[in-house]
Amino acid sequence: MNTMEFERDRPIFLQIKSAVKERIVRREIKKELPTIRGLAVELGVNPNTVARAYRELETEGIIGSRVGKGTWVIPEALQEIRKEMIEDIIDKFLNNLHSIGLDSKEIKEILEGINDRDI
Amino acid sequence: MNTMEFERDRPIFLQIKSAVKERIVRREIKKELPTIRGLAVELGVNPNTVARAYRELETEGIIGSRVGKGTWVIPEALQEIRKEMIEDIIDKFLNNLHSIGLDSKEIKEILEGINDRDI
Amino acid sequence: MNTMEFERDRPIFLQIKSAVKERIVRREIKKELPTIRGLAVELGVNPNTVARAYRELETEGIIGSRVGKGTWVIPEALQEIRKEMIEDIIDKFLNNLHSIGLDSKEIKEILEGINDRDI
Amino acid sequence: MNTMEFERDRPIFLQIKSAVKERIVRREIKKELPTIRGLAVELGVNPNTVARAYRELETEGIIGSRVGKGTWVIPEALQEIRKEMIEDIIDKFLNNLHSIGLDSKEIKEILEGINDRDI
DNA sequence: GTGGTCTAGACCACA
């Protein structure tokens, strides 16, 4: 996590949540998560803020925690969550394109345009 | 605009702004926008809230307004804004995919997957 | 006057007033001003709007009018008004520079910078 | 900010905006801005009015803010904004002089005239 | 405590 630039207009706890989730899904965090206090110091935020991010990740079934034992990734959930995230990203993408009035043909052209990019 | 369900957790003025912008880009609003007070009544919100949405669209150069005359689309801006919106949608899409750790190959596969869908 | 782009956020009658005043001081309008109705049509505004601009110019002693005789420049006022306008422009300029905290030395440098420009 | 006389005929939020911007550019405000409510009380205006001034300064990239933390100057933006302001003042000055019909020679004379003043 | 949103409602100047 090292340093992290926070966007304004989006709660910090949500940004931390996203960042941690991404790192888990990218397998950069394999098992043990940083302690709440440690991460809070590292990011220069209030421990409550990190705690809230962790709490929501726990509710989503991505991580587990036990007092005295710390916080860890739940590997069984990983594959499923990754799939969901991809699906969400695609849905949002298509919805956005539809919302500005593009039809199937135009969307297909855009998809080809992306393919020609240096991704 | 007819009716409009507002999501909670996203400011109403931003939702109005997006909705109006979409309708403009889709050419459903061609020239004259509804009056601030008219739209406010229609949506069941305070005129100030509509005014703020309009004001920001005006700052973005999409619409113009004048006391006593009303509010209208700036047609010259349209093409440009449409392009920007498409570009933003694509960027966000690719960023999201990268952020969960997909590499070029996986992204290309996803693009093909979308192409095979019924869009 | 031909065509004229109006800025938003500044009343049209004031913009007409400035434009007419400028044309008078530049001696582009020598004696007779366009009729209120004629100018209104030309600019695509309400005659009341032009009338208000003319009325204020008359109050400032720049123009005279009589029903049935039209509107004309008062040449005696011209030299004086021109001087006032120049003085106002200079005062505003120096005030603006002071307001952002520039000292005499910096202002002198700016003045030299302007002199080196292609004015 | 202490006290502040508001001109009529110019929106209060714009006057607050200018005043704050000047104080920032003059480095009288170094880092922390007064809180919205604090400044509102000090100036005897509604918090919404100060909030709008701050919001626009934030849009211009001059200040940043976060709920619960307050409002602060973005130091990186300062140099750039100072330059822009000077450039704007000069442009406006030259435009004004041109608009009343002065030619290069006359403008140069005026510039020298200013230089001889006690600035 | 702090910024941000929203409402209800008054008032204004321009067209």
Added chain:
DNA sequence: GTGGTCTAGACCACA
């Protein structure tokens, strides 16, 4: 009639 400003005041989520 129309957009624009402003106030008073409530409520919210984040820190």
